[in-house]
Amino acid sequence: MIAKKRYNYFRILALPILLYGLFAMHSCYAQEHPSLILTKKGVSEIRTQLGKLPLFDSSLAAVKAEVDKEISTGIHVPIPKDYSGGYTHERHKRNFLMMQKAGELFQILQDEKYAVYVRDMLMEYAAMYPKLPLHPQTRSYARGKLFWQCLNDANWLVYVSQAYDDIYDWLQKKDRDLLEKTLFRPMADFLSVGNPQFFNRIHNHSTWGNAAVGMIGLVMDDDELVQRALYGLKNDGIKAGAKDNDGGLIKVEGQRAGFLANLDEPFSPDGYYTEGPYYQRYAMYPFLIFAEGLHNLRPELKIFALKDSVLLKSVNTLLNLTDADGEFFPLNDAQKGMSYYSRELVTAVDIAYHFGGNDPQLLSIARNQDRVLLDDSGLSVAQGIRDGKAEPFVKTSINLTDGPDGKQGGLGILRYGNDVLTLVFKYTAQGLSHGHYDKLSFSLYSKGDEVIQDYGLARFVNIEQKGGGNYLKENTSWAKQTIAHNTITQNEITQFGHDYETANKHHSDLYFFDASNPDVQVVSAKEDNAYPGTGLHRTMAMIKDDNLEKPFVLDIMKVTSNKRNQYDLPFYFMGQVMETNFKYTSPTVLKPLGTANGYQHLWVEGVGGPASDNIKLSWLDQGQFYTLTSATDAQDELLFTRLGADDPEFNLRRDAALMIRRKDTQNTVFASIVEPHGSYSPVSEFAVNATSSIKNLKVVYDGADYTAVTIEDTKGKEILFVVTNRDASVKSVHQLKIGDKVYKWTGAYHLFGE
Amino acid sequence: MIAKKRYNYFRILALPILLYGLFAMHSCYAQEHPSLILTKKGVSEIRTQLGKLPLFDSSLAAVKAEVDKEISTGIHVPIPKDYSGGYTHERHKRNFLMMQKAGELFQILQDEKYAVYVRDMLMEYAAMYPKLPLHPQTRSYARGKLFWQCLNDANWLVYVSQAYDDIYDWLQKKDRDLLEKTLFRPMADFLSVGNPQFFNRIHNHSTWGNAAVGMIGLVMDDDELVQRALYGLKNDGIKAGAKDNDGGLIKVEGQRAGFLANLDEPFSPDGYYTEGPYYQRYAMYPFLIFAEGLHNLRPELKIFALKDSVLLKSVNTLLNLTDADGEFFPLNDAQKGMSYYSRELVTAVDIAYHFGGNDPQLLSIARNQDRVLLDDSGLSVAQGIRDGKAEPFVKTSINLTDGPDGKQGGLGILRYGNDVLTLVFKYTAQGLSHGHYDKLSFSLYSKGDEVIQDYGLARFVNIEQKGGGNYLKENTSWAKQTIAHNTITQNEITQFGHDYETANKHHSDLYFFDASNPDVQVVSAKEDNAYPGTGLHRTMAMIKDDNLEKPFVLDIMKVTSNKRNQYDLPFYFMGQVMETNFKYTSPTVLKPLGTANGYQHLWVEGVGGPASDNIKLSWLDQGQFYTLTSATDAQDELLFTRLGADDPEFNLRRDAALMIRRKDTQNTVFASIVEPHGSYSPVSEFAVNATSSIKNLKVVYDGADYTAVTIEDTKGKEILFVVTNRDASVKSVHQLKIGDKVYKWTGAYHLFGE
Structure with missing residues (x-):
């Protein structure tokens, strides 16, 4: 059913081309339209290329x-009522997505029905908006009007600004005046001066708010709004230390605000966004789309060149933060499965290609995405692909600094081959309010499969039944806790005492990163603030040894403390247990491991101790075998845990871990190897190389200056890996006697016997 | 490294073509070689087609x-020692697979190195075999010599017979004499007269044994062996009632034996194999490959035409027993993931195409398999595909009878669309020793995803660490138990008291099956022996209602008993719980639900009761939402269970169920709906149609003659489904008054209000 026409405007029946020219003449503004994302020149070029660019044509x-299907269902602008996942939320979300697309279709196809659709819908919003109170759902620190939080209202305005630009010239002036006066300007004010606690942060929320206000300002040619967007509110009246409903800090002393500050602060010089890739993906859209608008309408800002082209660089960084399936590593609060196939990344890749020098590697990502934007940048990409310019996107081992100046820790990614084995090692800053307390944690991937997982967030984004689609309480009680991650928890207390202000002041430090030799890649970092008085120093190496079928990961976690503690180191392995070399008892009733700090969520499925100085656990997952070998003390406790305790609403996955618990210990080293091997197919039923090739792992030296381990394989070869603890220089010469043998080397680490 | 040549035979250096003719002339047998699977005529045809058939060429x-890679590693014939998954087991298995392939390569490529490889390896076997004792592993009721069970020795001989046939003419007569005298004939005797308890059963083991003896007999032109294979041992000296190490019956009174009996008994006239598709797949290879040999060398038997062409028909049946991914439904003992991509199904599809009238639908399966046999049948398939003859394989709703005469129950499969929703309803006979005690159970699939699962077996086939790759004790204590399945367990006792002899005497009975209307498909069956004194009557309908987005399954389980009992009906749903409409408590410690019959493996994660006369459980899996709606009594107990108790070696998956427990009840009806709806993508983060469209499900009538339920949807429409209980005739006219309304219909069921 076609949407009922509610406004009786004069309708011209002439040919579309003629019609378009006539409408353009109606404009009394100096600024032409469209000019924000689509441009008059771009539209003209697109129209001459129609039918000639397969990817553009299929996307169109x-x-x-x-949009045609949506138009046939009519226009629906309900009174706002629901949280994410609920009808009114999803309906308003769909509306802004559809308006943005309809605007493009109007420009490209010059079919008036799309302009009518946008106008009629906007008129319904204009009729409703002035009467709207704050959204009835009260959870947010910054409640919106259309949605339960300003964030989503800002989403709406970012998309609708584009639609408005597309039909601007086509609209009668009185309609423009009405829309601007009753809808756009009030909304822009509401999202800024009306909600400084939302608008004036360094946070992805504010980036959306800034972009929303700035983009509608650009379309309306309202420079006051554009300035507000770029530089924030001068006086926000917010006290330093204020927090949002997720516990995130709203303001710290001396904080700047606005789009440019948000561009400056959360991005490191390497293009890493401090909240992590899931939120970087979310933030990329307003960053890039507003930047494109500024590029078109405020070229003097040279927005894409700012901070050494950090916006364009960050797209490349984001693509490097994916596994072989294009899924983002779920650092901090992150929903697993989000990937470079998302609409935000289509935008990011197309814009980065078009405005960033036509990197042919981006074309292979765009080809995987199988769609392009319907604008100048999408046109560029479709042309590049048609002309056969695409090259494979090569992901490499990479060290990414965190912090505005790149001095607040970072993230080390070691890769062997084409994502055959990928280690993600986290030594970042806290990551703002979405950060997890997991300094020096890691996750491990084999192609697109998780081997040792990071849990990600505890939330079902936009699924209303699950807490309104919002963060669940288990996100705080489990996902953010240290014990939910593959790193050290001391005395069953979460790092930084789970205190956000404290954590936010600190970051881990890179000790060294060296991926120059693909067969021996090493990253090493230190953390001295997570547990005052205790230093953590973790060194992780990805080693490909000729005697072993596949590369493996060596993990050396050195702990130094001023007192005796209990250290828990879990490995959240993915898959089904094949065998262990240690004995354990299996409780006849399952009890939680603890009462707080995430421990209350862990059932204890087995309790054991080492039978020798090495423990081994083998498992099978997705057709590959894995073995964890760890050098253990005789007194170590080994705990098989299973997530799911204190989870009455089944919000958590029933995932397993093996936890090594070392009690009453001051200084110690946890040395472990995670080793993929062999294969199994339920179709051929062949089990190949199903057992570990590591015979023994031993810490042969541990002192203030050096730590050394030996790895003996089942063929009898022994290699020795040594890492310095206090001198990361690549030039220093070292000498160490272990047993009867003297080892000499240059640099922060060395692998002997390879 | 090329295998060291250990035998100094005269080697001809002439051109291959010439050479081939010369070798053929050397034969002093009337029977030509190859003639078993490859034929001289076929080889000649294959050679003329080389380079012209893409799929044949790529397979070759x-x-x-x-094989070249394998030859380069040398020949390895170790002294037998290990169970499945262990080195010697896997090595000998690899050897027979490689010899069979090398034989084909010799014929097709006429490169002598392949013949040399087969001969040299066979000579090593011939040198070892006469000295071999029984295999040192003692678990089997019929220990082999090369492997721990005769079954695997028979596998070896089935494959090696083909290799021997391929190089027969090329071998010197003294080598043939040596091989036959010291290896083949002794092995054939060992597998038959030496192990009558293995050879003379009605069982897939015996089929392999029969084929092994028969195929080597055909190659050696030893008709005594062929007769033994076809008709079994006349006097086996086995007592009726003897059992194997898996508890399977070896002999029943008056049992026939041999290949023809095995063909006759376990296959129903519909081509359903009583053990289920996993074992049917396994048995298909010896059935079809020996049949092909008999077709070639004993054409007078008309083997493919026997029992209304049951062998060829069974291939089609087997393909219908797969989900959208080609994976077999895991009925009875079955490893999940086994599919029509297995080597056995490549054989089956190619042979069925070649000898079964060139059904073009089989070509699309072969195209998916992406490989063909290197013989006459593979050539046919490759030609058909090249010539564009392939048509889609259309899977339909199908009712398959069980039992040699088709009168021992069966299996009903209801499908909507192209496997959009697939119901597998089991009312078969016991399925011999690999059968599970799960009369009237079901499983449900959405495309290739399990919605309500059947557990399958508890075994990691060929993975040595897991109990030598053999059946685990949890297969008996869990997988075979009734409570592991989606059907009724009475008084926490497994059906038939878990007694195989009893179960083997009975089968369920079809009441009716009607898939004539794709929008209302119904299957209904009864079981009166699982619990003496209690009758179970289950009716399952797949309904597509215009008001609902997707088809759903209506499940009516009617229980009638001569006493009061407890009835447990679990639903093993796959996915994460979204919400329930009933209250439940979550224990702070997890305890097992019971102490025996499978209950000891179930942790109780929640205990609740209905808040209204309907319970609802929604979950999310693989991007789709599902809701179970069930009409419940106020006194019903609702149990969330999680598998994994009493499982010290982590042999079981941690799968969930919702169990409806009705205590102290004599006659009752469990009415439920399983409803797929909507979608969720972690990439778009759109949640569409996330809640159930069923408002109310009500049992409005239940009597001796009729049971009726009403289904009200959220749009307010109500439909009424009525099923007769004692008259399945399609012609009978019925009348029933419910409340004030009189319903009239013809046939065993009717849906009113649609």
Whole structure:
């Protein structure tokens, strides 16, 4: 059913081309439209290319089909009521996505029905908006009007600004005046001066708010709004230390605000966004789309060149933060499965290609995405692909600094081959309010499969039944806790005492990163603030030894403390247990491991101790075998845990871990190897190389200056890995006697016997 | 490294073509070689087609690469020692697979190195075999010599017979004499007269044994062996009632034996194999490959035409027993993931195409398999595909009878669309020793995803660490138990008292099956022996209602008993719980639900009761939402269970169920709906249609003659489904008054209000 026409405007029946020119003449503004994302020149070029660019044509056809179907269901602008996942939330979300697309279709196809659709819907919003109170759901620190939080209202305005730009010239002036006066300007004010606690942060929320206000300002040619967006509110009246409903800090002393500050602060010089890739993906859209608008309408800002082209660089960084399936590593609060196939990354890749020097590697990502933006940048990408310019996107081992100046820790990614084995090692800053307390944690991937997992967030984004689609309480009680991660928890207390202000002041420090030799890649970092009085120093190496079928990861966690503590080191392995070399008892009733700090969520499925100086656990997952070998003390406790205790609403996955618990210990080293090997197929039923090739792992030296381990394989070869503890220089010469043998080397580490 | 040549035979250096003719002339047998699977005529045809058939050429190249790599590692014939998964087991298995392929390569490529490889390896076996004692592992009721069970020795001989046939003419007569005298004939005797308890059963073991003896007999032109294979041992000296190490019956009174009896008994006239598709797949290879040999060398038997062409028909049946990914439904003992991509199904599909009238639908399966046999049948398939004859394989709703005469129950499969929703309803006979005690159970699939699962077996086939790759004790204590399945357990006792002899005497009975209307498909069956004194009558309907987005399954389980009992009906749903409409408590410690019959393996994660006369449980899996709606009594107990108790070696998956427990009840009806709806993507983060469209499900009538339920949807429409209980005739006219309304219909069921 076609949407009922509620406004009786004069309708011209002339040919579209003619019609377009006539409408353009109606404009009394100096600024032409469209000019924000689509441009008059771009539209003209797009129209001459129609039918000649397969990827652009198929993208256009898909969008047209989607919008046509939507138009046939009519216009629905309900009174706001629901949280994410609920009807009114999803309806308003769909509306802004559809308006943005309909605007593009109007420009490209010059079919008036799309302009009518946008106008009619906007008129319904304009009729409703002035009467709207704050959204009835009260959870947010910054409640919106259309949605339960300003964030989503800002989403709406970022998309709708584009639609408005597309139909601007087509609209009658009185309609423009009405829309601007009753809808756009009030909304822009509401999202800024009306909600400084939302608008004036360094946070992805504010980036959306800034972009929303700035983009509608650009379309309306309202420079006051554009300035507000770029530089924030001068006086926000917010006290330093204020927090949002997720516990995130709203303001710290001396904080700047606005789009440019948000661009400056959360991005490191390497293009790493401090909240992590999931939120970087979310933030990339307003960053890049507003930047494109500024590029078009405020070229003097040279927005894409700022901070050494950090916006464009960050797209490349984001693509490097994916596994072989294109899924983002779920650092901090992150929903697993989000990937470079998302609409935000289509935008990011197309814009980065078009405005960032036409990197042919981006074309292979765009080809995987199988769609392009319906604008100048999408046109560029479609042309590049048609002309056969695409090259494989090569992901490499990479060290990414964190912090505005790149001095607040970072993230080390070691890769062997084409994501055959990928280690993600986290020594970042806290990551703002979405950060987890997991200094020096890691996760491990084999192609697109998780081997040792990071849990990600505890939330079902936009699924209303699950806490309104918002963060669940288990996100705090489990996902953010240290014990939920593959790193040290001391005395069953979460790092930094789970105190955000404290954590936010600190970061881990890189000790060294060296991926120059693909067969021996090493990253090493230190953390001295997570547990005052205790120093953590973790060194992780990805080693490909000729005697072993596949590369493996060596993990050396050195702990130094001023007192005796209990250290828990879990490995959240993914898959089904094959065998262990140690004995354990299996409780006849399952009890939680603790009462707080995440321990209350862990059932204890087994309790054991080492039978020798090495423990081994083998498991099978996705057709590959894995073995964890760890050098243990005789007194160590080994705990098989299973997530799911204190989880009455089944919000948590029933995932397993093996936890090594070392009690009453001051200084110690946890040395472990995670080793993929062999294969199994339920179709051929062949089990190949199903057992570990590591015979023994031993800490042969541990002192203030050096730590050394030996690895003996089942063929009898022994290699020795030594790492310095206090001198990361690549030039220093070292000498160490272990047993009867003297080892000499240059640099922060060395692998002997390889 | 090329295998060291250990035998100094005269080697001809002439051109291959010439050479081939010369060798053929050397034969002093009337029977030509090859003639078993490859034939002289076929080889000649294959050679003329080389380079012209893409799928044949790529299959040949893959096999050549595999065999060449294997040859380069040398010949390894170790003294037998290990269970499945262990080195010697896997090595000998690899040897027979490689010899069979090398034989084909010799014929097709006429490169002598392949013949040399087969001969040299056979000579090593011939040198070892006469000295071999029984295999040192003692678990089997019929220990082999090369392997721990005769079954695997028979596998060896089935494959090696083909290799021997391929190089027969090339071998010198003294070598043939040596091989036959010291290896083949002794092995054939060992597998038959030496192990009558293995050879003379009605069981897939015996089929392998029969084929092994028969195929080597055909190659050696030893008709005594062929007769033994076809008709079994006349006097086996086995007592009726003897059992194997898995508890399977070896002999029942008056049992026939041999290949023809095995063909006759376990296959129903519909081509359903009583052990289920996993074992049917396993048995298909010896059935079809020996049949092909008999077709070639004993054409007078008309083997493919026997029992209304049951062998060829069974291939089609087997393909219908798969989900959208080609994976077999895991009925009875079955390893999940086994599919039509297995080597056995490549054989089955190619042979069925070639000897079964060139059904073009089989070509699309072969195309998915992406490889063909290197013989006459593979050539046919490759030609058909090249010539564009392939048609989609259309899987339909199908009712398959069980039992040699088709009168021992069966299996009903209801499908909506192209496997959009697939219901597998089991009312079969016991399925011999690999059968599970799960009369009237079901499983449900959405495309290739399990919605309500059947557990399958508890075993990691060929993974040595897991109990030598054999059946685990949890297969008996869990997988075979009734409570492991989606059907009724009475008084916490497994059906038939878990007594195989009893179960083997009975089968469920079809009441009716009607898939004539794709929008209302129904299957209904009864079981009166699982619990003496209690009758179970389950009716399952797949309904597509215009008001609902997707088809759903209606499940009516009617229980009638001569006393009061406790009835447990679990639903093993796959996915994460979204919400329930009932209250439950979550224990602070987890305890097992019981102490025996499978209950000892179930942790109780929640205990609740209905808040209204309907319970609802929604979950999310693989991007789709599902809701179970069930009409419940106020006194019902609702149990969330999680598998994994009493499982010290982590042999079981941690799968969940919702169990409806009705205590102290005599006659009752469990009415439920399983409803797929909506979608969720972690990439778009859109949650569509996330809640159930069923408002109310009500049992409005239940009597001796009729049971009726109403289904009200959220749009307010109500439909009424009525099923007769004692008259399945399609012609009978019925009348029933419910409340004030009189319903009239013809046939065993009717859906009113649709």
